[in-house]
Amino acid sequence: MIASVAYGLALAIVGGRLAVRWAARGAGSRRSRWLAAAGAVAGAAVAAAPIERVPIAGWLAGIGGDLSITSIVLLIAALAGLLAGDPSRWLRAPLWLIALAAVAGLLLWLVLWRVLPGDLYGWGYAPGVTGGLALGAIIAAAGPRALVAAAALALGAVAWWAGAGPSPNLWDAILDPWLVAAAWIALGRRLRTSLGESGGRLGRHPDL
């Protein structure tokens, strides 16, 4: 159910962004906010539309798996930003945090597919002192500059601690393939922008 709601949120964001893009051709910002809201409602309606008695969001949840608490919080922030007229307002995060998410996800998959040895995913059932300190340090470092990202991570950790959510594994509470993919896309964009602005040399861009 939560996963279907999350995919519904994602479709609402897609609807809202499409409406804003369409509005950007001529409408003013005030009008574009209303169009974003209308687009989001349309996206949510599409998500709720059933095919063979399963809502479209349920089809996406069946195929795309559960989203982490982190992703769900970021989706809510993205929708709020969209409706406020600044889609990326709540989504800014330091480059190092995005790179960390991208690399952690990649490592998780490489171990899963036995390209690398070990049981990194299994570690998420009992991360212990090392995992606790690492996550705590990440949240403490990210918090002052990336409020929503840090809050999302903290909420994910607390939900895992409380046994809420579909998985007893901490990784599933804070990271999922869609978040990892988004992190890699964000890294790629950053790289392209940096190369473009510095004439081929990487510049320093603390925020995305």
Place this chain on the structure above:
Amino acid sequence: MRLRTAFWAGVGALVAALVATRPLPGWPVFARPAAVAASGLAEAGTDWLPVTSPSVHAVTLVAERDGSLSAAWFGGTREGARDVSIHFARWRDGKWSEGRVVAARESVRAATGRHVRKLGNPVLHRDRAGRLHLFYVTTAFGGWSCAMLHHQVSADGGATWSKPQRLVTSPFLNISTLVRGPAVDLADGGFMVPAYFEFLSKNPLWLRFDAAGRFVERRAPPSPPDLLQPAVATADGERGNAYLRDGGTGQRSVWRMTTADGGRTWSWPAPLSLPNPNAGVAALAADQGVWLVANPVPRGRQRLALLKSADGASFATTALLEDEQGPDREFSYPALALAPDGTVHLAYTYDRKRLKHRWFRPIGAPLR
């Protein structure tokens, strides 16, 4: 800014404390298993499970305390078809009940609100509190390598079942956790379900459940690629053997991995001198050694044999159960269960059209 930094340092410290102090219950050893207490087995009867569909496969057996049996399998027009469902039947007083559907694509979709494409491989387990657990795989897209697990529980011997619950056991879209072999009881009242991963790489997994039937953790023991469908036979609380299907190419064998600490750690798998045609095996512990039902040939599933080993590594055929050549012949996916009176029950796929049930009485002196 300082206040904000201090606030987030506090949040970080709190999260660190919560994560660091949430314990994972230690891995218990195996519960002391029932074992075949005889040097030999003599066939005592044959029956057929109820025919519920044109194609049936992957039967799983549980021996009940009163000597009856519970069985589940998947059936439909063909493997992977949309109409495939999980069927269940009981064997009492020497007769099988009618088979009935306990999980179908529609019921799983309705219960989870998610898209489900097809169902497959069920595994039944009776926990120590008497509840019957049913695990089966489903896919939303792709082949079996993209499968995930669902779990249902019955507190009344299979008459009624809980709603399907989707288990999250993999970090990549939750895909590629499959089951085939029966679960093993653990000393804390929980149980371990042998499972396997088969997306890009094939390897065994252990899924641990607590005494309440809740999923606790998934462990991936180190192994070479292409090994799947572990069948576990535990000798006592500490020692156990897992026999694996060889999904590789070339010269295939049954592989074996062992544990000496109740399943906490496992040896690196080693191939046995027992050919395997990329087919699942069934294992049952004996007082000293192991009984195995397997297709002991390098290719094809037309020969099925009962084998015995005193050391868990060297197997000798004690009975040829099926041996009929032909392009459409298949005797595969055996399931074994030990009844409280010592009777060994075997069920397996017969040409994908029927499921055969044979049972054996222990003969000869116990091996101890």
